[in-house]
Amino acid sequence: MTGSDQEGDYTLSIFPVHLEDDALFQCQVGAAKGIAPIRSRYATLIVTVPPDPPIILNGEKLHVLEGKIVTLECVSKGGKPAAEITWLDNDNVPIRAGVESIVEDLPDGKRKNTISMLRKQMERSDNHRNITCEAQNIAESVPKRTSIELFVEYPPYVTLHYQPYNLKEGENATFKCSADANPAQVSYRWLINNREVENEHSRTLILSNLNKTMHGSVLKCVVQNRIGRSEETHTISIVYPPVWILRPRDMSAESGEAATLSCLADSYPPPSYSWYRNDDFTTVISRSMNLTVITNENTQGRYTCKVSPPGSSPIQSSAFIMLKGPPHVSGSKVVEVGLDESTDLLCMARGVPVPQNIIWTRQGHLLSNGIRYNIQTSTKEDALHSVLIIKDVKPSDFGVYNCTASNLYGVDYSTVTLQLREDTSLLIPLAAGISGGVFLTLFFLLLGLHYKRAKEKPFKETMSDPDTEWKTDQFPQDKHLLQVQEEEMPLNQPYDPSTSLHPAQSPYTDKFRTIHRSSAALADKFRTMNLNVQDPHYSAVYGNPYLRSSTAIDSGFYHDYSTAGGLSGNNGRNSIGGYTPPLPSGGSGPSNDYSYGDYVGGGGGTMRPAANLVSTEYVIRQDMLGSSLATHV
Template sequence: KSKKNKSSQSSHHGDSSSSSSSSSSSSGSSSAAASSANDESKPKGGDNGGQHFAMEPQDQTAVVGSRVTLPCRVMEKVGALQWTKDDFGLGQHRNLSGFERYSMVGSDEEGDFSLDIYPLMLDDDAKYQCQVGPGPQGEQGIRSRFAKLTVLVPPEAPKITQGDYLVTTEDREIELECVSQGGKPAAEITWIDGLGNVLTKGIEYVKEPLADSRRITARSILKLAPKKEHHNTTFTCQAQNTADRTYRSAKLLLEVKYAPKVIVSVVGGALAGGKIPEGAEVILSCQADANPHELSYRWFINDELMTGDFTTKMIIHNVSRQYHDAIVKCEVVNAVGKSEQSKKLDISFGPVFRQRPVSVEADLGATVSMRCDVAGNPEPEIEWISENSDQVVGVAAELKLKVSSETAGRYFCKAVVNGFPEIGAEATLYVKRAPIITSHKVQFGGVGGRVKIDCLAFSIPKAEHILWSFEGKIINMSSADPDIYIFEEHHLPEGVRAALIIRDSKATHFGKYNCTVMNSYGGDSLVITLLREPGNIPV
């Protein structure tokens, strides 16, 4: 057949519109025909209503294996008609011998010489023209417009070069290559991941022509770094072109090895809301999702490794407030790597003083603060209560006061945590001033015994000097006879308690004593009359 086609093609090469004296001969000179066939500005018909085209072929696109008909209808035909393929004459007889898949269909009466091709093959992708030679009376030959026949070829089913199964590791870049051969035009390749997402990034598309220079092999190279979510999912490569819009696909199952994904939670001992009451038994869970599944566990509290055979659970017995805000960490390791997650413990406990309130000494008009610093979980509710008014005067840890006679006095701090006993403490605001002696002006003692004269003074700031005199004469503490006098001095938070003790009193020791107390703001004196006790007076 090949030889027959070559022979036929050789005998039919030419242009039927060239000058020829015999319409029955299918051979002839092609020099003038080739020149005119390449001329796009072809004559459409003869003068004076001579032979002319009623229908000319148009560009067509068809799929290999289908039937194609290129129309050609000539009115008032008188010359010989033939079709050319890429300027090669196919012959003037309707059966087009030598071209088994080609024939001219229609009837001479209707002037229909349409070219029918079936089944269409890739080799039929060419430029066609319908030509009519000159008539016997010198009528002008005519040529149709060129019609481009484009033959489409569906691509072969795609294949993934890596096969249908691949094992990889999370975050390590891999390449998947999908190949679809022999399409015309080149196959369009689409990648779809196992989650149903069409992938558009990290894709390289390459086209390689086959040996026939018509069909094309398409390659799509997908670069990606798989995640845990891609484990046991299928990547799909779909290929199609305009010859066949039905997708054909190849699939690859991906196994992703990944380091553990860890979740730490409190599964025992916690109340609603997540708080853990002090004294409870706490159970913590460490759940790990990993591939491979061979895992080892380590637990830490505040970065200190816990001893014990703890794996997916750890227990803390009789948890105390020292564990409040402690960071519990679970570390899990497999062949790929290690991961960890932490949980902060929320221990509920009653109020406890971090800093008790401290009494304050200040000048009139000054602004002072007292602090009641209390720990507790939940956060303690604090109240400051003034002893003078029995009213709440503050609800924060710090109480600020402007010093006056009205604000001076004792204050109580009360701290409450729901579900626990309350605690309290007190502090006093003192006004700095000269001492005030509050002792009795008349005091009693017996002759022949030990007699004590008290001098009690309120003194803020602290008393610096205490002076005693008897009947206008100073009793010098440093030079007084210790066998006669004993000096006592006890400093109190609010002042001083001083005393002059007479070891062995005599009648001459009774009379008027003066007690003077001094601080940096001044002094106060009191005359104390020492009298004999009524039962000690002689009759």
């Protein structure tokens, strides 16, 4: 205590201050004679004590597994007032979450211990990081600290890389597996679709000659250390061009029905679809895999599905939507062949539905497989194909062949003409010889004419009398004349037995005088004339023995055919020529009013022979209607 009575100053100095000095102090003045004692107010002396350096009870290093929750404890003792503890991470950023503090009084009742607990789940990122505990109270201006280093052990963390970025079919690919692990001693395994790749234990895997069968396969890299195992997977995506899975197919339907075309292709990246009609690729009519069309005459046709994958060339395929109807028959028109050679007559029938059979006929007779005939039928590209093979062609094979097909909706036919191929090997030298001969002949004629004119005397021209009447042969020139033996014979005269070929009564006696002398030759000409019926449903053959002898011609029968111009039906339908002979009663025939050869069919269902005919044949076929009728009289 310092001061004096004279100064009236009594100061209490405490040095050094001890904890025990933390108390209440009062200044008292004792009583004196005539003066009562006095006391001052209490003065409080607060003694602060800095805390001891903090201690982390877990030690300086902590080895812990990833994911485990640990509690770090930091204690600061003897502080007065109690120390405040702060946790700092590796970047000296205060940690607030998971912190709890406890203050304990020491036995002296003045100092205190502070205990702080940090509860934390260990992460891979905490490995090799420091956690700091910092303690401070008002007795110190600089806090005290201590740290602990974390060693977090964890299984491998795997990442998978590959190159090139776009894997294409036929190329090689390199895959690299990177692993972050503690401890760092790891092993590698590779699996494709859960099947281990043999002898591959490095971090790199090379796949050679990629193909689309590997597209979508799952590649897996497995890395393991003593803590655990980790893996990384990758779905292999290989860029490859489109391949058809489902092409559009031809469809047929009746009018008003719906027809659906579908197309599907496999590619990577997945393709887009577009539909076009009748090769008009400027107008897209649909962009889906399926196309539905209401069938009619305007919508039938060719439809094309175009598949366009990104990065690859597009592909396309077409199909037809067809309206059901009768068939269409086509094929060879004219076939030339030499004698004793073989030839093929082609016929094709298209239709919806496709015809089931093709029938070959000739002159009304159904053709079938035999020694020289062979018919081969097959279906190709939704059409029925038929080939009639004729071996060792004979003169009798030449003519018209009928090819007929039918389906539920109708019938169609086509004809093929088989004819002899002309041999032109001698035409060139023959033409050269003829040309040379003609040239020489003209040369000598001109030379002779010139010589003749040189020898003739000049003559006086005489003008004709203008009143003189010039006459010519009045023989009628008709375009419908048959030339026989250099004689002309009218074909448009009606038949009259009383005047036929009679020199005294015929106005053309001089012109027809040689007919009797050439009757045999004329009969030979008519014997080779055949009736050719083009209607595929009917055909007829006929023969008249009286046309094959001179007797028949001389007796007047031949004149009946040469002047009649043919025969016709009683009602004028399906007639051949323009003449209808008288019809005696008797006989029978078809009632369809068709007439062929020597017969005239009546509309009433009778068939009568032509006048003056002694013996005739009649055959009619109705192939396509499935029935036939043959009559012989």
